[in-house]
Amino acid sequence: xxxxxxxxxxxxxxxxxxxxxxxxxxxxxxxxxxxxxxxxxxxxxxxxxxxxxxxxxxxxxxxxxxxxxxxxxxxxxxxxxxxxxxxxxxxxxxxxxxxxxxxxxxxxxxxxxxxxxxxxxxxxxxxxxxxxxxxxxxxxxxxxxxxxxxxxxxxxxxxxxxxxxxxxxxxxxxxxxxxxxxxxxxxxxxxxxxxxxxxxxxxxxxxxxxxxxxxxxxxxxxxxxxxxxxxxxxxxxxxxxxxxxxxxxxxxxxxxxxxxxxxxxxxxxxxxxxxxxxxxxxxxxxxxxxxx
Amino acid sequence: xxxxxxxxxxxxxxxxxxxxxxxxxxxxxxxxxxxxxxxxxxxxxxxxxxxxxxxxxxxxxxxxxxxxxxxxxxxxxxxxxxxxxxxxxxxxxxxxxxxxxxxxxxxxxxxxxxxxxxxxxxxxxxxxxxxxxxxxxxxxxxxxxxxxxxxxxxxxxxxxxxxxxxxxxxxxxxxxxxxxxxxxxxxxxxxxxxxxxxxxxxxxxxxxxxxxxxxxxxxxxxxxxxxxxxxxxxxxxxxxxxxxxxxxxxxxxxxxx
Numbered sequence: 001x002x003x004x005x006x007x008x009x010x011x012x013x014x015x016x017x018x019x020x021x022x023x024x025x026x027x028x029x030x031x032x033x034x035x036x037x038x039x040x041x042x043x044x045x046x047x048x049x050x051x052x053x054x055x056x057x058x059x060x061x062x063x064x065x066x067x068x069x070x071x072x073x074x075x076x077x078x079x080x081x082x083x084x085x086x087x088x089x090x091x092x093x094x095x096x097x098x099x100x101x102x103x104x105x106x107x108x109x110x111x112x113x114x115x116x117x118x119x120x121x122x123x124x125x126x127x128x129x130x131x132x133x134x135x136x137x138x139x140x141x142x143x144x145x146x147x148x149x150x151x152x153x154x155x156x157x158x159x160x161x162x163x164x165x166x167x168x169x170x171x172x173x174x175x176x177x178x179x180x181x182x183x184x185x186x187x188x189x190x191x192x193x194x195x196x197x198x199x200x201x202x203x204x205x206x207x208x209x210x211x212x213x214x215x216x217x218x219x220x221x222x223x224x225x226x227x228x229x230x231x232x233x234x235x236x237x238x239x240x241x242x243x244x245x246x247x248x249x250x251x252x253x254x255x256x257x258x259x260x261x262x263x264x265x266x267x268x269x270x271x272x273x274x275x276x277x278x279x280x281x282x283x284x285x286x287x288x289x290x291x292x
Numbered sequence: 293x294x295x296x297x298x299x300x301x302x303x304x305x306x307x308x309x310x311x312x313x314x315x316x317x318x319x320x321x322x323x324x325x326x327x328x329x330x331x332x333x334x335x336x337x338x339x340x341x342x343x344x345x346x347x348x349x350x351x352x353x354x355x356x357x358x359x360x361x362x363x364x365x366x367x368x369x370x371x372x373x374x375x376x377x378x379x380x381x382x383x384x385x386x387x388x389x390x391x392x393x394x395x396x397x398x399x400x401x402x403x404x405x406x407x408x409x410x411x412x413x414x415x416x417x418x419x420x421x422x423x424x425x426x427x428x429x430x431x432x433x434x435x436x437x438x439x440x441x442x443x444x445x446x447x448x449x450x451x452x453x454x455x456x457x458x459x460x461x462x463x464x465x466x467x468x469x470x471x472x473x474x475x476x477x478x479x480x481x482x483x484x485x486x487x488x489x490x491x492x493x494x495x496x497x498x499x500x501x502x503x504x505x506x507x508x509x510x511x512x513x514x515x516x517x518x519x520x521x522x523x524x525x526x527x528x529x530x531x532x533x534x535x536x537x538x539x540x541x542x543x544x545x546x547x548x549x
Contacts, residue, residue: 166394166398169387169391169394169395170395170398172384172386172387173384173387173391173392173395176384176385176386176387177382177383177384177385179346179366179378179382180378180382180383180384181367181384181395182346182365182366182367182370183344183346183366183367183370183375183376183377183378183382184367184370184395184396184398184399184443184447185367185370185371185398185399185447186367186395186398186399187367188367189365
């Protein structure tokens with residue numbers, strides 16, 4: 001039978017996993033709110049992030065933190081350029097073309113990563129090895145705690161950025177009413193590219209933090225689809241909703257795997273279906289009617 | 293002769309295959325309130341959008357103090373000193389009143405003056421002061437219109453474009469808003485280009501007016517003269533002369549078509 005210790009262990013594992021999904025989903029939602037594009041290649045930013053941190057770490061001779069910062073920044077630059085050079089040109093085309101475009105980016109990124117770093121599973125050494133002993137017979141991996149702490153920190157920083165700084169508020173404004181933002185003299189195009197950069201950087205951070213658990217190979221980006229499911233559960237377009245939805249999916253997963261191992265890997269989508277049946281708008285939906 | 297602050301020369305704008313603006317010219321001089329009248333679909337909003345770069349013109353020029361600004365990005369045009377208050381308010385619904393105003397001042401660097409302008413907006417539109425922390429989505433239509441105009445004012449523009457500020461407001465509120473528009477013009481020397489369906493109010497506050505129909509200018513002149521014109525009276529002010537009952541008025545119409 002399941003002991004209390006096991007329950008706590010599964011819950012923390014799920015929480016950490018949910019946080020990782022949440023970090024990826026943040027990028028999905030930010031980009032969606034800014035441009036109404038669902039970036040199906042977002043999981044690949046996470047995968048590229050893990051590889052980039054690995055590459056910088058090798059280049060710098062094994063020091064994790066500088067490699068982490070440089071890796072995330074590199075992927076931020078990639079995100080910025082994807083928008084500024086490519087997405088900006090096809091905005092306004094049919095949503096089907098844009099959808100295929102982002103899916104294609106996913107394939108391109110996976111192939112590129114394979115060509116550069118190979119198709120084998122690699123190991124990224126992080127300072128998050130070892131376990132924390134909480135009680136007798138109950139220990140939790142430092143890597144999981146690191147993900148949870150990093151998520152809380154990143155969410156705090158992002159919250160302050162979007163609610164307190166002039167840049168952040170302007171990004172909100174541009175996502176709420178793009179034309180009006182243009183009329184205010186806000187450089188909307190540049191802010192949208194910066195939003196892509198921020199989303200990509202958060203995903204890259206998630207990739208590096210997850211590396212001790214998932215290892216690093218070209219397929220880890222598929223986690224992004226579960227993050228997408230989490231964002232949908234939360235009500236697509238709402239950031240708190242996306243985090244909540246991802247945490248829910250993350251926590252359900254290990255328990256579902258434990259009790260019903262036959263559906264391993266599918267539970268995220270079952271949660272999504274159930275939530276959509278009960279609340280089609282998602283857990284937290286943000287819609288306002290326009291007054292005339 | 294002085295250079296107009298804003299001049300449109302022979303503008304043509306297409307909406308897809310439809311020519312929405314057919315060779316329109318217009319001038320706004322420093323310190324004026326100029327109005328553009330016209331019915332639904334006459335092309336008034338399209339004209340303003342072309343002036344500020346939200347739509348590209350296929351022909352003609354937009355000149356700001358003699359400098360060509362047509363077909364540039366609207367944020368660039370805004371930074372040149374044209375504030376566009378769009379039709380239907382278009383406030384940022386999930387930002388507070390204060391943040392909305394802050395966005396109006398986005399490209400300004402003079403922090404002290406910006407702070408003074410917040411107070412100026414609150415003194416022109418007293419209700420906004422108490423609603424500072426409220427999300428714009430929760431404001432009434434009139435309050436949103438005040439916010440939209442205040443937001444335009446915050447950019448310290450050389451020219452304020454107002455698109456249909458009376459839309460959906462009660463007659464008293466329309467009077468209030470237009471009173472403030474007049475004050476902005478008199479006290480701040482703000483040049484205003486006003487697009488309106490409500491011809492009566494618009495002609496009362498403006499010095500000159502233009503009349504648009506199906507994408508073209510059909511009349512222009514001093515607002516006082518337009519107010520007296522028979523055609524304007526009948527078609528925009530809804531006044532009928534006594535004794536012409538039964539006679540079909542359009543036969544006497546001389547000024548256009």
